[in-house]
Amino acid sequence: MRETKQRRIILEELKKHMDHPGADELYHEVRKVLPRISLGTVYRNLDLLSECGVIRKLEYGSGQKRFDPNPQPHCHFRCVKCGSVKDLPFEIEVPEPDKNHPWLKTRKILGANLEYYGLCTECMAGEH
Amino acid sequence: MRETKQRRIILEELKKHMDHPGADELYHEVRKVLPRISLGTVYRNLDLLSECGVIRKLEYGSGQKRFDPNPQPHCHFRCVKCGSVKDLPFEIEVPEPDKNHPWLKTRKILGANLEYYGLCTECMAGEH
DNA sequence: CTGAATGCAAAGCCTTTGCATACGG
DNA sequence: CCGTATGCAAAGGCTTTGCATTCAG
Numbered sequence: 001m002r003e004t005k006q007r008r009i010i011l012e013e014l015k016k017h018m019d020h021p022g023a024d025e026l027y028h029e030v031r032k033v034l035p036r037i038s039l040g041t042v043y044r045n046l047d048l049l050s051e052c053g054v055i056r057k058l059e060y061g062s063g064q065k066r067f068d069p070n071p072q073p074h075c076h077f078r079c080v081k082c083g084s085v086k087d088l089p090f091e092i093e094v095p096e097p098d099k100n101h102p103w104l105k106t107r108k109i110l111g112a113n114l115e116y117y118g119l120c121t122e123c124m125a126g127e128h
Numbered sequence: 129m130r131e132t133k134q135r136r137i138i139l140e141e142l143k144k145h146m147d148h149p150g151a152d153e154l155y156h157e158v159r160k161v162l163p164r165i166s167l168g169t170v171y172r173n174l175d176l177l178s179e180c181g182v183i184r185k186l187e188y189g190s191g192q193k194r195f196d197p198n199p200q201p202h203c204h205f206r207c208v209k210c211g212s213v214k215d216l217p218f219e220i221e222v223p224e225p226d227k228n229h230p231w232l233k234t235r236k237i238l239g240a241n242l243e244y245y246g247l248c249t250e251c252m253a254g255e256h
Numbered sequence: 257c258t259g260a261a262t263g264c265a266a267a268g269c270c271t272t273t274g275c276a277t278a279c280g281g
Numbered sequence: 282c283c284g285t286a287t288g289c290a291a292a293g294g295c296t297t298t299g300c301a302t303t304c305a306g
Contacts (some may be wrong), residue, residue, distance in 0.1 A: 001180040002280060002285060024270075043271065045286090060188025060241060063296085064270065080238065088288045095220050097244065101255040103217045110208065113188060116225065125153045130260060131304060152295075166263045171296060173261090191271085192295065 001052065009033050010045045011054070011069075020058055020076070020085045036121040058085065060115050073111065079120035088116065129180065131134050138173050139182070139197075148194040148204070148213045150185055186213065188243050201239065207248035216244065 001007075013029050014021070021029075027042045046067050050057040053054045056068040061078045068076075070115055075088045097104065129135075141157050142149070149157075155170045173196050178185040179224045184196040189206045194213055196204075222240045225232065 001282075004280075004286060036288075038290095039271075040289080041287055047272095059190065060243065063187075063234045075173065077235070077237070088225070090225070090229060092223050092225060094242070095223065097216070097218070097220060100220060100267085106252060107205070107247040108247045108252055109205070109244050112242060112244045114222070114240060114242045116237050116240045121234040124234060124236055132261060132305075134262070150295085165261070166265095167260055168264075168297075175297095 001048065005115065006030075006034060006041050007045050007049075009037075010042060011049065014046075014055060014067055015069040017069065018086070019077040020068045022066050024064075028038050032117055036038070039071045060113050075116065077120075078117045079123050080117055081119055081123040081126075084120055084121070087118065129176065134158075134162060134169050135164055135173050135177075135179065138170060142174075142195055143197045145197065146214070148196045150192040150194050152192075153194065161208060187239055189213070189245065192207075203242045204245065205248075206243055207243045207251055208245050209247060209251040209254075210255055212250075214248070 009030055010026065011026070013026060017088075023039070023046055024044050026035070026046070027039050030037055030042060046055070046057070047055055049055045050067070050071075053071050056071045058066040058076065064083075068087075070087070073094075075092045075094075076085050077088055078085045092114065094114050095110060138154065139156055141154060141161070145154075151171050151174055152167070154174070155165070155167050158165055158170060174183070174185070177183045178195070178199075181199050184199045186194040186196055186204065190211050192211075196215075197216075201222075203220050203222075204213050205216055206213045220242065222242050225237060
């Protein structure tokens, strides 16, 4: 993959995030560094980087897709109220289905997504 | 909730599905019974029914949202190639995080989504 | 009757794409 | 140099929404 200024900055900015921003949010931050970058470029790079396994595209929950600088499989916690997404700060083992189950004879499992949802700290405080 | 012909037919048609159709697919099937129903009505009803817990809205994986006539928590298998979604035909227990973990003192977990992905029977056969 | 539900069409949000230009290796 | 990457803007899915009308209770 060719290294361009845009690609580098996008990755840098993404890595600053503990939460997992959507393309649009990231676009606005990258724009502070590269004011002429286009939203299309951000999308194209995020897609490329996730296809190459450098980052991870989170497609579950909520409407908007989010991006995670950590491509290793790990679980997330999504707030059902404000939509924020964070890593779980502890390990959770995703259960392995029994490979000998007849149903899996004609299918292939490549991986799993496990997401917990609930109320984040801010939204819990805001509840009555 | 008021019972309308549209609402009843939408639910009936959804229940016929073993897979989990998107709103658009369901709309076309309902139209065979109620030719004048609108796509907006289908969306509004699917949203209402899932808010009431009668059905379940699947938001993870792929772009389009899908709807499951079974509101009970259970796992799905999504084909990364054709996008089809099916129930897993066996039980899988979602791991419970340790409720005493300090991180959870200020948050509340309401549930979890566990989705496996891979290649379905048809797409496995089509691979080289 | 009265508020909730519908059909229709327009608008909305997020994402992708076509094309001419710029640039990295 | 060549082919990939970019900026720009337009188009594309899918979903939501405003509004006048219809319908269920």
